[in-house]
Amino acid sequence: MDREGPVSQTFGINTFNLDEMRKRLKRPIFEAIQATIAAGEALDMGMADEIAEAMKDWAVERGATHFTHWFQPLTGATAEKHDAFLSVHDGKAIESFSGSQLTQAEPDASSFPSGGMRSTFEARGYTAWDPTSPAFLVYDERGATLTIPSVFISYRGEALDKKTPLLRSMRELSRSACAALDVLGRPTRYVNSTLGAEQEYFLIPRELFELRPDLEVTGRTVIGTVPPKGQQMEDNYFGAIDERALNFMSDFEAEAWRLGIPVKTRHNEVAPHQYEVAPVFSSINVASDQNHMLMDLMRKVARRRNLAVLFHEKPFSQVNGSGKHNNWSIADAEGNNLLEPGDNPDQNVDFLFFLAGVLRAVHTRAGMLRASIASAGNDHRLGANEAPPAIISVFLGDTLTRILDTLLEGKTADAVSDEVIQTGLEVLPELRKDNTDRNRTSPFAFTGNKFEFRAVGSAQSNAMPMAYLNIAVAEALDEMCARLKGRLDAGEDRNAAILAVVREVYADAKPVVFNGNNYDQAWVEEAARRGLPNEMNTPAALKTLVEPETKALFEKYKVLQGHELEARYTILLEKYNRMLDIEAVQMIRMAKTGVLPAAYAQQELMARAYEGVKKLDFDTSSQLEELRIYSELVGKTLDGIDAIRQTLASAPDEEDAPARAAFWVEKLIPQMDALRVTCDTLERRTDEELWPFPSYHQMLFQ
Numbered sequence: 001m002d003r004e005g006p007v008s009q010t011f012g013i014n015t016f017n018l019d020e021m022r023k024r025l026k027r028p029i030f031e032a033i034q035a036t037i038a039a040g041e042a043l044d045m046g047m048a049d050e051i052a053e054a055m056k057d058w059a060v061e062r063g064a065t066h067f068t069h070w071f072q073p074l075t076g077a078t079a080e081k082h083d084a085f086l087s088v089h090d091g092k093a094i095e096s097f098s099g100s101q102l103t104q105a106e107p108d109a110s111s112f113p114s115g116g117m118r119s120t121f122e123a124r125g126y127t128a129w130d131p132t133s134p135a136f137l138v139y140d141e142r143g144a145t146l147t148i149p150s151v152f153i154s155y156r157g158e159a160l161d162k163k164t165p166l167l168r169s170m171r172e173l174s175r176s177a178c179a180a181l182d183v184l185g186r187p188t189r190y191v192n193s194t195l196g197a198e199q200e201y202f203l204i205p206r207e208l209f210e211l212r213p214d215l216e217v218t219g220r221t222v223i224g225t226v227p228p229k230g231q232q233m234e235d236n237y238f239g240a241i242d243e244r245a246l247n248f249m250s251d252f253e254a255e256a257w258r259l260g261i262p263v264k265t266r267h268n269e270v271a272p273h274q275y276e277v278a279p280v281f282s283s284i285n286v287a288s289d290q291n292h293m294l295m296d297l298m299r300k301v302a303r304r305r306n307l308a309v310l311f312h313e314k315p316f317s318q319v320n321g322s323g324k325h326n327n328w329s330i331a332d333a334e335g336n337n338l339l340e341p342g343d344n345p346d347q348n349v350d351f352l353f354f355l356a357g358v359l360r361a362v363h364t365r366a367g368m369l370r371a372s373i374a375s376a377g378n379d380h381r382l383g384a385n386e387a388p389p390a391i392i393s394v395f396l397g398d399t400l401t402r403i404l405d406t407l408l409e410g411k412t413a414d415a416v417s418d419e420v421i422q423t424g425l426e427v428l429p430e431l432r433k434d435n436t437d438r439n440r441t442s443p444f445a446f447t448g449n450k451f452e453f454r455a456v457g458s459a460q461s462n463a464m465p466m467a468y469l470n471i472a473v474a475e476a477l478d479e480m481c482a483r484l485k486g487r488l489d490a491g492e493d494r495n496a497a498i499l500a501v502v503r504e505v506y507a508d509a510k511p512v513v514f515n516g517n518n519y520d521q522a523w524v525e526e527a528a529r530r531g532l533p534n535e536m537n538t539p540a541a542l543k544t545l546v547e548p549e550t551k552a553l554f555e556k557y558k559v560l561q562g563h564e565l566e567a568r569y570t571i572l573l574e575k576y577n578r579m580l581d582i583e584a585v586q587m588i589r590m591a592k593t594g595v596l597p598a599a600y601a602q603q604e605l606m607a608r609a610y611e612g613v614k615k616l617d618f619d620t621s622s623q624l625e626e627l628r629i630y631s632e633l634v635g636k637t638l639d640g641i642d643a644i645r646q647t648l649a650s651a652p653d654e655e656d657a658p659a660r661a662a663f664w665v666e667k668l669i670p671q672m673d674a675l676r677v678t679c680d681t682l683e684r685r686t687d688e689e690l691w692p693f694p695s696y697h698q699m700l701f702q
Ligand code: ADP
Pocket: 194, 195, 196, 197, 198, 278, 279, 280, 281, 282, 327, 328, 329, 330, 337, 447, 449, 450
């Protein structure tokens, strides 16, 4: 078996990275692109031809025959359309790739959802090169494709993708954090928002996966019962990784490294056959692109190794779900993490300022954050056992909470610099250790020098939750910055003024802080008393997107126009509606063609046994009772199928997405839940040999 060389020699070799650019581009061009990558500065497109030429040469030397703009439409994960470098002149072929081909392409975009923004006759969508994320090579057996990370916009500049708002949100957060740093007396050129995305997933044998049409089509098992002992033996976390999984990991890691994806940790997760991979953090845009790349890679490698990787948030009912914990922070141009407590109280006053900014952001924009993680899949996870609840709260840990509470108790500006706080600020550097045993039940936890948004779904793109978080924080910082400036202009002492603002902000935002057990029912009640929203399903959660306050915020920061939010709302609802529709149809099909035939065979078995035993003149009453119960379940299955079928037939039209979604929540989901219970009961009462689908036991425990 070939062994991979040292990672230091392979890392990033399949990307057109800064090193390659330095080698291949004239100095001023290289410097311009470097500034774009670091600070998001606009790139002079006059340089495009030369960059395109260098990129093509690099790619062709490595076997590339095609290029593609790679983008992230609003539904689905990523999209691409390939073109060959081939161009023919007088019968002679050459490879060509122009600046305009690099910077702008026009895929036939009429089939991508635009929520009505771009009627098909009117115009097309354009993909445009995003120079802040490196182009990379995707190899097939014969050649390779130069893959160019791109945004996807309408000809009027409306965002048709997930990446455009993310880039804009990064710009806005940089602007607002820079302004804050200015007022704090620590000017910097730009502020980078960073992401380290932990990715959870399940891995099961491909042959079993292929026998489960529900897994194949919907990503989750719509029927299936957990074995009696199930996950109760929670000794899996951090246990030894089984060999098949380990080989899979080594494979995709080696390829990920070549693509410059710094995957670093791998381990078992709570559930059997559940794992996690995490890269070293980087700028959000790159980290978000790389998460897409990684998922694609993992799917490919899994297939090659005869495995199936499951990214769905809840592939197995009553088994731990999967998330994509988004570790998030902000850093200045010198790379100083603004959420890192420093070595002295002065620095820690600044730290508290940014920390309070995040608290305020999460508190005032909880609805938006909740909307950013809403999907049919995540609905099964949020609020379920062993998953963060749909209530967005923040875990701060005892030390920080104590410091902020102390601050709050000080009624006057003088009191804020009192001894207790000063001492408190000195202990802050110890925070990291303090947080090692942090609360794992919180949807949004401070983990020593960054926040971890844990409620993000494992299948979804990081772009939206990160964009919404950035915007919310930008808003909070702008607001705090204005207050601080007022105080400083009035001649207040720097630290006292900052702490006073922190105190005011914390006084408002304190209800969002919760350090207890988020899985506890008591928290649901407590959160309601505190006035925190708790939207239990996607249609309810998404409504925030079209509320006037949300639109005003997105417009103020020039991230999205109101009508673009409307379009997104519609598209996300339609996606939700379609997924439920597909799940329901799948469920009916499996019940009809799998469950019922097995149940009839079982019934026959039972009936025959009963007849036989009865002839012997034994007491057969319990056997008869058993058969009666079983037959009742069969009847219930038939009724259940019928009920769902009628619901599907009588649903509001697809055009009216909100009404249809509400109908699914009110009627379809309870009916599907009920049919599932019936089918699962049958599964437990049916001969394993007769059951047509691989069981949870086979998929998770073998
Ligand atoms: P754990 O969550 O197991 O304690 P770590 O704290 O090392 O692990 O990090 C988890 C993830 O957070 C990793 O992807 C790591 O790179 C990322 N991370 C660390 N620092 C930052 C930061 N400043 N910004 C964003 N992500 C970060």
